[in-house]
Amino acid sequence: MFALIAVLIFFMFRNGKKRQAAMQELQNGLRPGAEVMLQSGIFGTIEAIDEAENRVTLRSGTSTFDVHRNAVSQIVTPVDAPVEEAPMVGLAPDDDPEFGERIAKTEGETPAADAASEVDEVQNDIDSDDRGTEDQGGTPKA
Known part of the structure; x- marks a missing residue:
């Protein structure tokens, strides 16, 4: 008789854990865009989720x-997980640039030429900014 009671208690705990796992899976699947059914039988699409409330x-x-989140009884049409960005074409995982090395934008362009043109642009910007400014004495620079 005690063995029968022990088996019943074991199955009660086991079913409780299964229900908790199913509820956790349901809550993790709630994302904007998913079609769900409420406990009252209303079908709809999730627009937003407020975690705090x-x-x-x-x-x-x-x-x-x-x-309330718990009013959702099942997910009818789940939303797929966000797709990761595709890696850059032409670079293999072992072709990562070294620290400070630039990647050529076009096939014929070299990283050194790209860096030199960038330095020239920055220098031109600095020169154009200095022409119209005044130093702290109030006299314009030449």
Whole structure:
């Protein structure tokens, strides 16, 4: 008789953990754009999630609802995880530039030529800024 009670208690804990795991999976899948069904049977699309207040803004047809997160009973159409950016074309993982080295923008352009043109542009900007400014004595620079 004690063994039967122990087995029943074991199954109660096991089912509780399964329910918690399913609820956690549901909460992790709530993202803007996902189509969900509320416990009341209303279908809608998630527009925003407020983590601090545990509210979900749901659009159903022309209406918008603010409901508690726990009111969502199931995700009908999940939103895919954000796609990672594609790596730069032409660079293999082992072709990373060294610290301070620049990557050529076009195939014929070298990093040294790019750096030299950048230095010339910066120097021209500095020269044009100095022409119209006055030093602290109030006399214009020549």
